[in-house]
Amino acid sequence: MLSAESAAAVRATLPAVAASLDAITARFYDTMLGDRPELLDGLFNRGNQADGGQRRALAASIAGFATALLERPDERPDAILGRIAHKHAAVGVTDDQYVIVHKYLFAAIAEELGSALTPGAAAAWDEVYWLMAGALIAREALLYAEAGAHGGRTWRRWEVVRRTPEAPDVVSFTLRPGDDGPLPPARPGQYVSVRVRMPDGVHQLRQYSLSGALGGRLRRITVKAERGGPDGAPPAGEVSTLLHDTVREGDGLTLSAPFGDVRLEDGDAPVVLASAGIGCTPVAAMLHHLAETGSRRRVLLLHADRSPRAHALREETAGLVDGLPSAERVFWYEEGAQDLDGTGGGGAARVLPGLMDPGRVDVPADADVYMCGPLPFMRTLRESLLGRGVPPRNIHYEVFGPDMWLPQG
Structure with missing residues (x-):
């Protein structure tokens, strides 16, 4: 998959890149979201931005993909790609956004590594990125097609027909679609994204597993309110808290199609x-x-x-x-x-x-x-x-x- 010349350059620079990945991804997100704040409106989870979770996940995926290409050059690291593709489809990532990410990510790499990033090394890492991006774009296109959500148009309005307390700070919402159109399949173990408008006007997404009612036209999510730190300040738990405090029967919620690569497979094994x-x-x-x-x-x-x-x-x-x-x-x-x-x-x-x-x-x-x-x-x-x-x-x-x-x- 990776050319021999690029593989040699990636192998030589992987230790330096891996050691700097946290700084690279921090610079990447700070610069990109500073230039393109609209990406925080309904795409990026600002809670994960605040606690560094998204930055560390991106660093791990880049390092893991590059390492897999070097260690198993004849195999595609499907385990890494499959998980990421489902996460991307659940938030409606589109092909053009890979171009945006490329621009800011490689600027961050160049700024952090400086002269250590030779033209040959830059070209090699560029090849790694587009191998990963191309594979993800293809996988996400297939997921969107299966869900009838071409081009990331996965959002649909649902009505809350029942609100059920399950435990302290845990509530289930039983939902039915707001239209009569066909529903994408839901498999046991998958999740949906819920898209809500926050009090400051910014849309935020969070993923919640479908906890039941997978057949027919009803679906259910069960949400635990994460109240945040000692002062309860956002962004920690801001979406789950909003759902608990404001959503009642008869209200509407915007949901994605179901996604997720962990789902119960039929068979005879225990x-x-x-x-x-x-x-x-x-x-x-x-x-x-x-x-x-x-x-x-x-x-x-x-x-x-x-x-x-x-x-x-x-x-x-x-x-x-x-x-x-x-x-x-x-x-x-x-x-x-x-x-x-x-x-x-x-x-x-x-x-x-x-x-x-x-x-x-x-x-x-x-x-x-x-x-x-x-x-x-x-x-x-x-x-x-x-x-x-x-x-x-x-x-x-x-x-x-x-x-x-x-x-x-």
């Missing part, structure tokens, strides 16, 4: 659904699908939370598991586990104190694992599963926000 906190939302959609299709697969639901009261969708997901013929569930709570039946017991339902410990359950080595939750939780769980013989290819994960993990293997 399924492990593992989550922590609000990571239960894509898992709930997967359980609904298994129940609605009459699945007879072995299903193991694992969830960790602060307490039973904080566990959103607890009774719903427990009921879904209990209705499946070959399913069991184990819940861990940091506090309050003793208040529920089944503490430390066996059988189809178990409630255990403390943090999730997969060593307490029998995880089939041939299971397909889907997990969602905070990054430290998923790192620890993945390491444990690998140690118990679950192949890396069988472990799928969803990250809320920029993906800065990108585990390989």
